[in-house]
Amino acid sequence: MMKGFLKPESRDNIPAQILKELPSWSIYVSAENLHTILPTSYPIHGFFFYPFLDNNGNIIRLFIIDDLKQSQGTTGLKEKDVDVVNNIIRIKDSREGLLDSRKMECIDGEVVVTVNEKLKDFRDREFNLLNAQISMVLYICSQINDIKEKNQFKRSEKHKKHVHTHHELPAQNIREWDVGIRMGQAIRQYRQAEPTGKERTTIGSKRPHIRRGHWHTYWTGSKKPELAHERKPRLIWLPPVPVNLEDVNKLPVVITPIDK
Incomplete structure (x- = not known):
């Protein structure tokens, strides 16, 4: 089902307000086969996602933590963030900053070209992953009728009160949902x-x-x-x-x- 919504219309003005429809303030999305559907920089088991709110209840930043599969020396967790400006998700701005920590300087001109090409390819793959993750989260926010909790889905009243606070309390237990089954x-x-x-x-x-x-x-x-x-x-x-x-x-x- 992922193939149907992993490539939404390329637009950089998605209202962050949509993310307040999340079933919980923090979620983990399983994505075992995502790297087989589109080219990504590394395979993942899934990812954690949570929006960060200010004291007025406005979403000011989105955090994604990739749960990396063991592949080519990568394993563990990798955190990245997405900019939110004036309640608008700025995906393209985040793309430009994906490799800020990976800048290199080389004397040999040919090496510079090779490195730049490799970095561009890696950045494109990272952006593919980021864009797919945002699309999956938007699907969860939008298609609430096709989300079923393992017991019985019910939007948490406690979450409604807590989502607008600056700090969140740890979850007392893990809630699991099946998404997009029908x-x-x-x-x-x-x-x-x-x-x-x-x-x-x-x-x-x-x-x-x-x-x-x-x-x-x-x-x-x-x-x-x-x-x-x-x-x-x-x-x-x-x-x-x-x-x-x-x-x-x-x-x-x-x-x-x-x-x-």
Whole structure:
């Protein structure tokens, strides 16, 4: 299911307010197979994510801690952050700072070119990972109907009170959620039918797919012609959504076991 939403519309003005829909102030997202879907700088088991708020409840920075797999000498945890300016997530600004600590100076011009190319490739891969992680977190914030707690999902009232404080208390226990199970089943059902021509589409209709997260402009105000001058555009972030897929709520839950 990751392939459907790991490449949202490239835009650098995502409102940080969306992240207040997180089910908890800090989450861990499992991403064992992420490096097989898109090129990243290193494979990870998953990542921790939490927004940092000021005393007024405004999100001022995002923190991501990568849980590294043992590969080519990398292991353990690696922290990085994403800038938030005026309540807007600044992903591109964060990209420029990904390698600030890795600058090198060489005398040989050819070596400089080689190093710069390697650094650019590494930075691009790190940005792929960062962009994918933000997309996954936005999906969790937006698709709350396709999130199911192992016991019973219920938004924590305690979290609502705590999310706007400067300091957070350690979690008393770990809560686990299954994410995107029914939607993932809908996508698999379509992909299995596609090679045999069983998909139920007609000429002129779009085939089932996941529309990437994107911005959409809504016009607010009266639709009366005489009041048309009073209508105003409103830009709203739309999360990844299924198009022409069966009702995901009616599909059976399918959980694929993962070898540890």
